Amino acid sequence: MQSRRGGGKMSIGSAENHRPGCVSGARTPEGYHTSVALRPLAATQGCKVSMPPTLLPAHRVFIWTIGCQMNRADGERIQRELQRAGHASADTLADATAVVVNGCAVRDNADRKVWGMLGMLKGLKKSKPHLVVGLTGCTVHAGEDELAPHLAPVDVLFDTLNAEPLLARLARSAPADVPAYEDVEAQPAPGAGAVSRFVNVIYGCDKRCTYCIVPFRRGAQRSRPIAEILDEVRRFRDEGAREIILLGQIVNAYGFDLDGTALPDVLEAVDGIEGIERMRFTTAHPRYMTKSLAEAMRDISGVCEEINLPVQSGDDWVLKRMARGYSAAFYRDTIAMLRATVPGVALTTDIIVGFCGEREEHFRNSLRLVRDLRFDQVHVAAFSPRRGTVAAEWPDDVPQAEKLRRLHRIEREQTVIAEDINRAYLGQRPEVMIEELTPGKGDRDEPRWRGRTRSNKLVFIPDHPQLAPGNSHAVRIMAATPWSLRGSVTAEPLV
Incomplete structure (x- = not known):
């Protein structure tokens, strides 16, 4: 693969092996952990099954994912591929005979977490030299100069859309302490x-x-x-x-x-x-x-009736510099069309503050757009240069303290707007799809159910015998905050 600017090439499907280095910590860097589960198509949970001898023995695989929803979906797909090949799950790094690092590259901070995880694995390999480490996600498409310093523990690089290099590498190693496939209890499929x-x-x-x-x-x-x-x-x-x-x-x-x-x-x-x-x-x-x-x-x-439509800035000069391909007026017209066409549509957006060259008047145009369009949610981030992008070559000329001031100013404005929008639900009975029962926070709090309206409003409901994941209920809304609603069940399940 070729990086955008002089990064050299790295071959997906393999990685140079280097001498393991020192351990860099005992805790896993922040990310999602998803175990590989074992569920052959013809099996039910708890049954014993057998697979062809060519698939034995299985590895115990720990998958660590960081990043967006697409990364999480990619992680589940990799789990299914491992599952079909007969590999079992590992709930912790200590139990794993193989680890998959599913990395993100949207921000430098995400890269740093991936490098931290690889540094930990480098140390872990000193005590577990047969541990197989795979690296995937956006991270593997970085340039050689960016990747090379962190590849010591990595045995295989692979694209999220093709897990074959990982499967081939696992097939070449046979950990003696892993049970044969037929001795592993069948478990629910990833995400089941x-x-x-x-x-x-x-x-x-x-x-x-x-x-x-x-x-x-x-x-x-x-x-x-x-x-x-x-x-x-x-x-x-x-x-x-x-x-x-x-x-x-x-x-x-x-x-x-x-x-x-x-x-x-x-x-x-x-x-x-x-x-x-x-x-x-x-x-x-x-x-x-x-x-x-x-x-x-x-x-x-x-x-x-809900959509996320990132605007990134409410100022035409900034939008042009970002190469977004539209003006603030075009965006406003698009929102007007949506609201006219889809009654009651809930709208969320993303805004970057402190972009290269953004002045106070530019920022105020973004703030004005937030006030005028009254989004249900605004995800606001302070700009940070990302190596390999055009903007990284420009002066990052907005001081960090000013970026944070602008960020908090939009957050304060949006908090008032969101609470006003959510308070309009008081006394209403929207349809809520139940997701899961969440534990109470402390000795006095009872467990409560979490669900979402069609407009993606988070709703908390006291425990009730009618409630179950996947059911939809009419819920009377009794309280509202800028971030969620609270209500009670009013009728039999709608579904």
Whole structure:
């Protein structure tokens, strides 16, 4: 692979082995841990099964994932591939005979966490020299100069869309302390039982926003065939999913590389799958938020009235410098079209403050846009240069203290707006899909159920015998904060 600027090439499918170094800590860097589970297609939980001798013995695999929803979906797909090959789960690094690091590269901070994890594994290999370490995710598409200092513990580099190099490397090693496949208890498939599941529908990105590394790590846009998407949705439905979230770096660019297919076609097809009650999609780009897509949101019953549409800035000068491809006026018109077409649509957005050259008047235009458009949520971040992007070559000329001031100013404004919007739910009975029972916080707090409205409002409900994951109920809203609602069950389950 080739980095964007003089990074040299690294071969995916292998990694140079170096002498293990010193341990760099006893705690896993922050990230998601997902164990590989074992569930052959014909087996039920708790049954013993057998596999061909060529698949024995199994490894115990610990998967560490950091980053966005797409990374989490990629991690689950890797789990399924490992599962089909007969490998078992490891709940901790100490129990693992193999580790997969599924990295993120959106921000330098994410890279640092990946390097920290690899440093820990470098030390762990001193006491477990036969440990197999695989590296995947956006991280593997960095340049050689960026990757090489951290590759000492890595045995195999592989792309998230092709786990074969990992499977081949695991097949070449046979840890003596791992039980044969037929001695391993069958477990639920990765993600099984979750009410909401992620499905990647398009990979990569053809945009070149000046602050973003993703196109150089994820590659060009590639849409998945609808038939492949539907197969995955049906599998998730069979495992208990009732809501599907369609993912893409620019999800509404789906089909640009196909002949006559677009995102509304996917939405309609998924809506036809019995048992799937809700759909969402993220992240959308304002340039491709068409009237036909808004009409699909309105007319397809399973599509929720909620969308994330990142604006990044409310100022035309900053938007042009970011290479976003639209003006603030265009974005405002798009929001007006959405609200006119999809009654009651809930809107969230992303904003970057302190971008290169952003002055006070530019920032105030962003603040004004937040006030005027009244989003349900605003995800605001202070700009930090990302190595390998165009913006990284410009002066990072907004002081960090000023970036934080601007960030907190938008957060304060949005907190007032969000509370006002949420208080409008008081006394209403929206449909809430139940997700899970959450434990109480402290001796006096009782467990409570968590669910979401179609507009993606988080709702907490006292424990009740009618409630169960995947059911939908009318819930009377009794209290509201800027971040969530609280209510009580008022009727029999809607579903």
